[in-house]
Amino acid sequence: MSRAAAIGRRRGFSHALGELLRAFNTNVTSWIGLGIFLTIVLLAILAPVLAPYDPLEQNIVARLKGPSEQFWFGTDVYGRDILSRLLYGARVSLIIGTTATLIAMVVGSAIGILSGYVGGRVDLAIMQLMDVLMSFPTLIMGLMIVAVLGASMGNLIFAIALTAIAPFARIARAPTIAIKQRDYIEACRALGYSDLRIMAVHILPNVMAEIMVMGSLWLATSIRVEASLSFIGLGLKPPTPSWGGMVREGFEVILDNAWLSIFPSLAILLIIFALNMLGDGLRDAVDPKLRGGE
Amino acid sequence: MIRYIVKRLVFAIPTLLAVLTLVFVLVRIVPGDPAQTILGDQASQEALQALRQRLGVDKPIFDQYVDFIKGALVGNWGESLVTGRPVLAEVWAVLPYTVDLTVAAILLGALIGIPLGTWSALHRNEAIDYATRVISLLGLSFPAFVSGILLLLAFAIELRWFPVISAGKLDDPVERLRNLTLPAINLGIIMAAYVTRVTRSSMLEVLGEDYIRTARAKGVPDRAVIWRHSLRNALIPVVTVVGLYLGILIGNSVLTEIVFNRPGLGKLIVGALNQRDYTMLQGLMVVYAFLIVAVNLITDLTYGFIDPRVKHG
Numbered sequence A: 001m002s003r004a005a006a007i008g009r010r011r012g013f014s015h016a017l018g019e020l021l022r023a024f025n026t027n028v029t030s031w032i033g034l035g036i037f038l039t040i041v042l043l044a045i046l047a048p049v050l051a052p053y054d055p056l057e058q059n060i061v062a063r064l065k066g067p068s069e070q071f072w073f074g075t076d077v078y079g080r081d082i083l084s085r086l087l088y089g090a091r092v093s094l095i096i097g098t099t100a101t102l103i104a105m106v107v108g109s110a111i112g113i114l115s116g117y118v119g120g121r122v123d124l125a126i127m128q129l130m131d132v133l134m135s136f137p138t139l140i141m142g143l144m145i146v147a148v149l150g151a152s153m154g155n156l157i158f159a160i161a162l163t164a165i166a167p168f169a170r171i172a173r174a175p176t177i178a179i180k181q182r183d184y185i186e187a188c189r190a191l192g193y194s195d196l197r198i199m200a201v202h203i204l205p206n207v208m209a210e211i212m213v214m215g216s217l218w219l220a221t222s223i224r225v226e227a228s229l230s231f232i233g234l235g236l237k238p239p240t241p242s243w244g245g246m247v248r249e250g251f252e253v254i255l256d257n258a259w260l261s262i263f264p265s266l267a268i269l270l271i272i273f274a275l276n277m278l279g280d281g282l283r284d285a286v287d288p289k290l291r292g293g294e
Numbered sequence B: 001m002i003r004y005i006v007k008r009l010v011f012a013i014p015t016l017l018a019v020l021t022l023v024f025v026l027v028r029i030v031p032g033d034p035a036q037t038i039l040g041d042q043a044s045q046e047a048l049q050a051l052r053q054r055l056g057v058d059k060p061i062f063d064q065y066v067d068f069i070k071g072a073l074v075g076n077w078g079e080s081l082v083t084g085r086p087v088l089a090e091v092w093a094v095l096p097y098t099v100d101l102t103v104a105a106i107l108l109g110a111l112i113g114i115p116l117g118t119w120s121a122l123h124r125n126e127a128i129d130y131a132t133r134v135i136s137l138l139g140l141s142f143p144a145f146v147s148g149i150l151l152l153l154a155f156a157i158e159l160r161w162f163p164v165i166s167a168g169k170l171d172d173p174v175e176r177l178r179n180l181t182l183p184a185i186n187l188g189i190i191m192a193a194y195v196t197r198v199t200r201s202s203m204l205e206v207l208g209e210d211y212i213r214t215a216r217a218k219g220v221p222d223r224a225v226i227w228r229h230s231l232r233n234a235l236i237p238v239v240t241v242v243g244l245y246l247g248i249l250i251g252n253s254v255l256t257e258i259v260f261n262r263p264g265l266g267k268l269i270v271g272a273l274n275q276r277d278y279t280m281l282q283g284l285m286v287v288y289a290f291l292i293v294a295v296n297l298i299t300d301l302t303y304g305f306i307d308p309r310v311k312h313g
Helices: A003-026 A028-045 A082-118 A120-135 A138-149 A153-181 A185-191 A195-232 A242-251 A259-286 A288-293 B002-028 B036-039 B043-056 B061-073 B087-122 B127-140 B144-156 B172-208 B210-217 B220-246 B244-258 B265-274 B280-305 B309-310
Strands: none
Touching: A028 A082, A028 A195, A028 A259, A082 A120, A082 A153, A082 A259, A120 A153, A120 B002, A120 B280, A138 A195, A138 B002, A138 B244, A138 B265, A138 B280, A153 A195, A185 B244, A195 A242, A195 A259, A195 B144, A195 B244, A195 B280, A242 A259, A242 B144, A259 B127, A259 B144, B002 B061, B002 B280, B036 B043, B087 B127, B087 B172, B087 B210, B087 B220, B087 B244, B087 B265, B087 B280, B127 B172, B127 B210, B144 B244, B172 B220, B172 B244, B210 B220, B220 B244, B220 B280, B244 B265, B244 B280, B265 B280
């Protein structure tokens, strides 16, 4: 391996990691956001241990009870414990949100890097397609897809991922165009490396930081879209608890039983706010334009 | 300027076709027979065939596509399977509600967001700046149905200042305003959060420009530097961003209309979903397609109008 190529590669990986770490340390809100998010993840994982009741168990005697020592967050129309349902519901939000975001991240970045690397007409056509995909409001497109395909976990993930591919393609493409003109990429080509190898080993690490920041922000959006779809009635079918679905159930009896919709609402707000704090702090630190301005 | 407008108009045509194609693809990705999906397993062969004909899905896919695009372009956006009324008529009936809400939300967003963003930028890294940044981040973290429910609980159910159901008649101005207030605040504060952030970062960028330093060095009073030299230039990206966030506004208005039980485009979509009214859904998507392209066009034109560099570039 030539020296230039080796340096480019090594700097690539450590560079991306270092940039993220430095970003973290410059911003307290990122830490707070990460802390809250990881706590929610932990609570979701430990749901079977922590939940005081079975989230699906109906208890007609104890229906619509307000918050009490026995039921911390009260019970719903079927007498199910809200706290237990919240803990299990976190799993649904997290699984759908993270899977959709990861798929969009991988597919979108691949499209973006390829498009930027190949350039020319192919690039133009791909980016035009991405612009059209992006012009459609996320929620409306998600709603349409789930409406025609039916509400299942797979379809929800597919719908949300599809709406998030274009932004990742865009964010990965811009730095790719700048990087492909650097000397070390030229060196790689001279050495006869395949295009695939150059893209995966020498370009990808250099756009990783931006993609990760975008990922944390889109995770917030994915979770919001999933919750919104569930609230509209396009979420997972009952009795599976999901936060958006719980708000919907609570909203039907909101006049007399406000807590039913308040607790899941606050849970949704908390996780989105945490992820936005995380992503926003990271973006400020990673974005060279903003960094220059600070 | 005329040349610029014509050029933009011509560019909008392929975009419109592309967005319409996307709508067509989205509607057709459903595997299997749409007639079967709508009528269910119990339907007779005759009923299925009749519906297929009515939907036009008995033709080859390419013919369907051509019919769809043609229809969309001449304003034939299909009719509701349930009511039999043209989609356009249904949309027309709720349009005043949607326009009221959208305009009020954008106005509120600008009235709160622009001064707050400017103030925050002028006090950069002071306590007030940090507070504004955290609050605006919180604001844009709200899913519209969460903020809507909290507003509804506080101001309609607890305090009883506003109606719980905002579906009043439009001819009484007081009633109209009372019905509009909570939904508009709900959409407006989320909009304000976005506008605040964009104004702040745009203002910071402008304040760092050479011409601002020059103006200050020449002894131009602070007030004039802020108003005449900075804010006017800083608002250019804000206009674009308002256009870009229209997508978020559209999504949020669907949720807001559900929470406040207010008629509008979003309510139509949800109604069509519940009644499995697929032609209505498709027609509404066409409406959105036109709306999106129109807003992009207007944003582009406004941009060219405010900033001469764009027009000649």
